[in-house]
Amino acid sequence: MSVTVRVPAKVNVQLAVGGARPDGFHDLANVFLAVGLYDEVTVTPATELKITCSGPDAHQVPLDASNLAARAAIALAARHGLSPDVHIHIAKDIPVAGGMAGGSADGAGALLACDTLWGLGSSREELLDICAELGSDVPFSLLGGAALGTGRGELLQALPVGGSFHWVFALADGGLSTPAVYGEFDRLTAHAAVPEPVASPALLAALRDGDATSLAQTVVNDLQPAALSLFPALARTLAVGSEAGALASLVSGSGPTTAFLAKSAASADEIASALLASGTCRAVRLASGPADGATVVAPAV
Structure with missing residues (x-):
């Protein structure tokens, strides 16, 4: 049994940045647009949590618990009293460390894949809540399309787009x-x-x-x-x-x-x-x- 999730890269068509907040983050007006470059995240039951990666620049991807995909599996499992014993494989096509939310995409992909594999049936709101805990760009990677992100970017309002x-x-x-x-x-x-x-x-x-x-x-x-x-x-x-x-x-x-x-x-x-x-x-x-x-x-x- 395995589940594969495809998740897109993003470009920021507007990234308005406020001054530093007391928590070190910045308030943003961040207009995201998802674009057709994708990572694919596959999760399979395993005896322990394991991360592997293939594709361009895969050697730059951390394969430990700091990976957002691993953190997503751990966070979802903790909410449901489960053990995050899965093998997560990332087939990477989004540029690494390139400002296109590749790591965030992998976190969102692993979250949806684990939720599906474990049959949890979490609502979109529950998944977005976990995404926001993982990082500012992760919620948009789950949502896709176009959206305005406020707060530190994690509070999303979907936006209409009239063309490609x-x-x-x-x-x-x-x-x-x-x-x-x-x-x-x-x-x-x-x-x-x-x-x-x-x-x-x-x-x-x-x-x-x-x-x-x-x-x-x-x-x-x-x-x-x-x-x-x-x-x-x-x-x-x-x-x-x-x-x-x-x-x-x-x-x-x-x-x-x-x-x-x-x-x-x-x-x-x-x-x-x-x-x-x-x-x-x-x-x-x-x-x-x-x-x-x-x-x-x-x-x-």
């Missing part, structure tokens, strides 16, 4: 730590008044209307200056994408993956080719969004 948006993602040669990027954000804004984060009405309207040109005029990432400060080479990658016709070029989340909004699938191909030819990134990936959230694709039989 085409993206190119350039993978950097190296990684960035999310805590380090937030720390650099705090350093860069230490002597500035940081406004309260709010979602852009124009951006929400562009999503609703499926208007890529209008969306490009409103995308913003408040963490981008911090990511560029820690990883200056990303500026050249962004410039290459813009020169190749991207409607918008931005760092994805905390980076170092850079995201390029294209006007069409054909334009996305041209942008991808230019990025590869430039030598400013180690690989490119194309995907469109919105994409569905965590979905059982191979249930127990």
Whole structure:
């Protein structure tokens, strides 16, 4: 018996960041869009909790209890008085440490897979509650589509999307730590008044209307200056994408993956080719969004 769950990557089309809170987190207005790059998480009964991983950059994925997939299994089991004795295998296709919520996706995928395997029938609200305990991006990985995240990003409001948006993602040669990027954000804004984060009405309207040109005029990432400060080479990658016709070029989340909004699938191909030819990134990936959230694709039989 095993259960496999497919779970998507995300891009932040708006990431508005407030000042540091007393708990060390930041209030956010975080507009998530799920995109069609996926990890698949398979859980199988075992004598003890075990994590394995395959796929690009699998060697960078922790295989101990710090992995969000392991933490998800442990948290769900604890709520129901169970022992988390499962083998969790992650077939990884979402870039690792790339600002696309790959670890969060694995946590959401493992949570849904274990719930299905164990026949718990937890409600979506119960699963989202556990997701919020695991991390700020984990609830959206379960939900998918598009959503506004407030609080530290875990309080979600689903958003309507009127069409499909085409993206190119350039993978950097190296990684960035999310805590380090937030720390650099705090350093860069230490002597500035940081406004309260709010979602852009124009951006929400562009999503609703499926208007890529209008969306490009409103995308913003408040963490981008911090990511560029820690990883200056990303500026050249962004410039290459813009020169190749991207409607918008931005760092994805905390980076170092850079995201390029294209006007069409054909334009996305041209942008991808230019990025590869430039030598400013180690690989490119194309995907469109919105994409569905965590979905059982191979249930127990």
